[in-house]
Amino acid sequence: MAETILELRDASIFQKENLVLSDVNLRVEKGEFVYLIGKTGSGKSSFMKTLYGDIPLTDGNGRVVDFDLRTLKEKDIPFLRRKLGIVFQDFKLLPDRTVHANFEFVLKATGWKDISEINHQIDIVLDKVDMKTKGFKFPHELSGGEQQRVAIARALLNDPELILADEPTGNLDPQTSVEVMKLLRDINANGRTILMATHDYALLLKFPSKTLKCDGGKIFEVVQKSV
């Protein structure tokens, strides 16, 4: 039987006291690649933030990997985030240090101690995104597409069960977007589950997959023809 990675039951998603999405019922199985689409302001980011513990789930039930979102405590959030890889539109690399130092920072913050193991893990993830020779560079010395590949490699550092990508191609040109998308599809083909919020309908058509839509305060699955 398929293993459920993410499940929400009768959940409501809030921004402060404002209800953004209600009656959220969905399940994502291990190995799926799922798009999350919807107009600006429809609640995609709020939904993602609820999944990684940035917005508390106060109404309904939710599980992400092994964590119950409803009973999640502040102290559990770092442990939840270790099981997730999060990729943002604006990369969020620390600008004052090299790619290698960015990764070292993440690994040390998540409990890694042995420096040779740290270096080995950094080599492995940079190799996966074809950036092994660029670890010494500062983020501003890389192109947007390279920065996003690095940010995806960073998301892989702790071998996550689920990758949450919030508009990962939002700042990239169409050709670079396709390259980043191919990389995410490869990572998915290797067994990682991916949930990707996007506005980019061209990518959806080029790489069809299960699609959820936020609209009118609800989330529902759409068949690609009606996207």
Ligand SMILES: Nc1ncnc2c1ncn2[C@@H]1O[C@H](COP(=O)(O)OP(=O)(O)OP(=O)(O)O)[C@@H](O)[C@H]1O
């Ligand atoms: N920090 C905040 N405080 C209060 N309301 C917020 C906050 N962030 C977003 N909202 C509101 O919550 C609703 C959903 O916003 P959200 O950012 O989740 O949408 P989105 O679909 O991700 O949009 P976009 O595609 O523009 O990123 C909007 O009405 C927005 O104004």
